[in-house]
Amino acid sequence: MGGATAVQGQALIIEDSETQAKFIGRMIERESWKFTIAKSMEAAYFYLKQGPCHFILLDVFLGEGKTLPSIPRIRGLAPHSSIAVMTAGSREEALEETLKAARESQADFVLQKPFDPTQLSGILNEVAKDKKLGRRRPHALVVDDCRFIRHMAVGALADKGYRVSEAKTMEEALASLDIAHVDIVVTDIFMPGMGGIEGTRIIKTNWPRVKVVAMSAGLDARMTPSKALMAARVTGADADIPKPFEADTLVSIVDRLVG
Numbered sequence: 001m002g003g004a005t006a007v008q009g010q011a012l013i014i015e016d017s018e019t020q021a022k023f024i025g026r027m028i029e030r031e032s033w034k035f036t037i038a039k040s041m042e043a044a045y046f047y048l049k050q051g052p053c054h055f056i057l058l059d060v061f062l063g064e065g066k067t068l069p070s071i072p073r074i075r076g077l078a079p080h081s082s083i084a085v086m087t088a089g090s091r092e093e094a095l096e097e098t099l100k101a102a103r104e105s106q107a108d109f110v111l112q113k114p115f116d117p118t119q120l121s122g123i124l125n126e127v128a129k130d131k132k133l134g135r136r137r138p139h140a141l142v143v144d145d146c147r148f149i150r151h152m153a154v155g156a157l158a159d160k161g162y163r164v165s166e167a168k169t170m171e172e173a174l175a176s177l178d179i180a181h182v183d184i185v186v187t188d189i190f191m192p193g194m195g196g197i198e199g200t201r202i203i204k205t206n207w208p209r210v211k212v213v214a215m216s217a218g219l220d221a222r223m224t225p226s227k228a229l230m231a232a233r234v235t236g237a238d239a240d241i242p243k244p245f246e247a248d249t250l251v252s253i254v255d256r257l258v259g
Contacts, residue, residue, distance in 0.1 A: 009054035011035040048077040060087045071105040082127045084109035099180040110177040137163040143187040156247035170199030189216040204236035211257040217243035
């Protein structure tokens with residue numbers, strides 16, 4: 001007979017709906033995590049003072065009050081914990097407002113209700129990696145319609161110890177909940193749709209602390225790589241890199257900006 005599955009960590013669910021909290025708790029248990037439920041912020045603070053907690057799921061609203069302003073105090077009580085913000089996001093503008101607030105409060109993850117076990121499992125896997133390292137890994141987002149470049153950049157940054165997300169277009173990147181908690185965006189300039197220049201402007205307008213690295217091979221004979229990257233700099237990119245490039249060169253730039 002096999003031994004019992006080892007407990008992966010301790011989670012705290014801050015949710016005033018007991019039904020929803022227990023439902024989320026069952027999903028957490030399936031991933032071999034333990035959990036505690038707090039129906040109020042005061043109860044959450046009490047539990048965080050009692051012992052180690054590796055993962056905190058925080059509902060955006062408890063009763064009639066917003067909880068995101070409580071994140072700094074949570075960080076103080078559990079500095080090494082990963083925090084996932086849960087939001088109903090029933091209206092597009094409400095979701096966008098929550099994403100901006102989550103970015104400003106430095107939440108690590110955003111989950112839009114209702115979410116499924118696969119989404120939560122993916123987050124718990126990332127939290128487990130941070131727990132093993134004893135620190136939060138910086139989160140990089142790579143945006144490029146070229147599969148080869150995208151996978152090369154993702155692999156190089158992941159090997160260096162970054163948590164990495166990817167998107168094929170800037171529209172996909174901005175629509176993803178991942179945009180709410182990235183530390184740095186590595187983006188191509190010329191892609192189908194919006195492209196990297198306008199995307200950089202949007203990122204810097206909404207999340208000015210997020211670093212942006214622009215990549216470009218130019219646009220045929222119409223624009224050289226240097227002119228394209230100069231345009232990205234004007235829009236707000238913090239660094240640029242002409243294509244083709246070596247993976248080590250990209251990692252060095254990202255390290256410098258995030259470091």
